[in-house]
Amino acid sequence: MKIDKFPLTYFKNIWTPKRSFKGRHQLNWFQLIVVLLFLTSLLMVPVALNYAKMESYPIDESYPETFDLIDESVVAALQKTTIVNGMLQPQTEVNIETKNGNISIGSSEEQVKQKLEEKNALVFAKNEFYLKNEGVPISKVQYTKDVDLSNIQTIKEAKAELSRQWFIQNRGYVVGSLMLLVFSILFISTLFIVFGSAFFLYLTRKSSFSSIQTYKESLNVIENAMGLSTLVALVSAFIQFDIVVMLTIQSLGLVLMILMVFYQTKFNDKVSLENKKGILGGKVND
Structure with missing residues (x-):
């Protein structure tokens, strides 16, 4: 049996x-x-x-003060950027200072460390951008080859694209x-x-x-x-x-x-x- x-x-x-x-x-x-x-x-x-199937993940809650730095002036500055094959082309550096932090576009490698001394910062360097939020570890995100910040039209789109870039690099962990x-x-x-x-x-x-x-x-x-x-x-x-x-x-x-x-x-x-x-x-x- x-x-x-x-x-x-x-x-x-x-x-x-x-x-x-x-x-x-x-x-x-x-x-x-x-x-x-x-x-x-x-x-x-x-x-x-x-x-x-996820393509993006909202990180607003992880970096709230940093994302609050993004306003219309930041969007306008990003529209003037040129990124080719994941590399930000040399251009005049843009600095936007606020009482809560700093946003920098086109910073050199030497300037990045100085910019990240702020309690909150969003720094766009040649090959990557940095997210710093007080009380949260600094996040370094490499540009993808398909990124094009010049097409961003609104604050919401800017936050969404930064979240997408961050998610691509941190997909496995998330x-x-x-x-x-x-x-x-x-x-x-x-x-x-x-x-x-x-x-x-x-x-x-x-x-x-x-x-x-x-x-x-x-x-x-x-x-x-x-x-x-x-x-x-x-x-x-x-x-x-x-x-x-x-x-x-x-x-x-x-x-x-x-x-x-x-x-x-x-x-x-x-x-x-x-x-x-x-x-x-x-x-x-x-």
């Missing part, structure tokens, strides 16, 4: 309410944790694909940080739902009708019941990506599956076995 092994055993138990209940003894504690991570990782697939943050949120949310639901299911052991005896069994039932709803949530995210909608579908799907488990098995092995008998006393498959 062939005995299925993990993870095949899990995938066989997620499709019907009866199998979800019947397979409650098949996962050990290590496998339960693996399944929990797997369910969270499934929801991360559309998140990763969505972040892979995407990695965002994915780690989202994974943590999804994992904690899934953890709360799974362990919380399993606890209430575990309380049924006090009833004479329930065949659930241990918390591990109830946890196994919950994870089995969550498998199908997580797959549905995954598919929905490919159609329209929304983390809140994904979590809602996963949670509602879990509730519906548990209700179906109760309807078909009453959480009792005897009821489950009786339901397998056909009209003529034959055995009916799950």
Whole structure:
């Protein structure tokens, strides 16, 4: 007789309410944790694909005082710049002084250090520009070959282009940080739902009708019941990506599956076995 092994055993138990209940003894504690991570990782697939499409990231909140230095005079000065193949062409240096900081365009390498002594500064050097905000590490950003600051027409466009340039250079760090943050949120949310639901299911052991005896069994039932709803949530995210909608579908799907488990098995092995008998006393498959 062939005995299925993990993870095949899990995938066989997620499709019907009866199998979800019947397979409650098949996962050990290590496998339960693996399944929990797997369910969270499934929801991360559309998140990763969505972040892979990102072309810019707003850094206004990271460098608020620096970005506040950008006004119409800065936009006008940028419109006169010429950048070829990622190199700012030699020109007359432009300095815009304010009480909150300094903006410099065309600074030489020697002048950059002096400009960055200000508490807030935006310095456009030959090959890169520098962002300095009080209390925040200085950020050095290389110009990309496609950058053209002369086409900027508004303050909003200036901020957006600087954010785009910064994101291109820091893409790996930003995407990695965002994915780690989202994974943590999804994992904690899934953890709360799974362990919380399993606890209430575990309380049924006090009833004479329930065949659930241990918390591990109830946890196994919950994870089995969550498998199908997580797959549905995954598919929905490919159609329209929304983390809140994904979590809602996963949670509602879990509730519906548990209700179906109760309807078909009453959480009792005897009821489950009786339901397998056909009209003529034959055995009916799950």
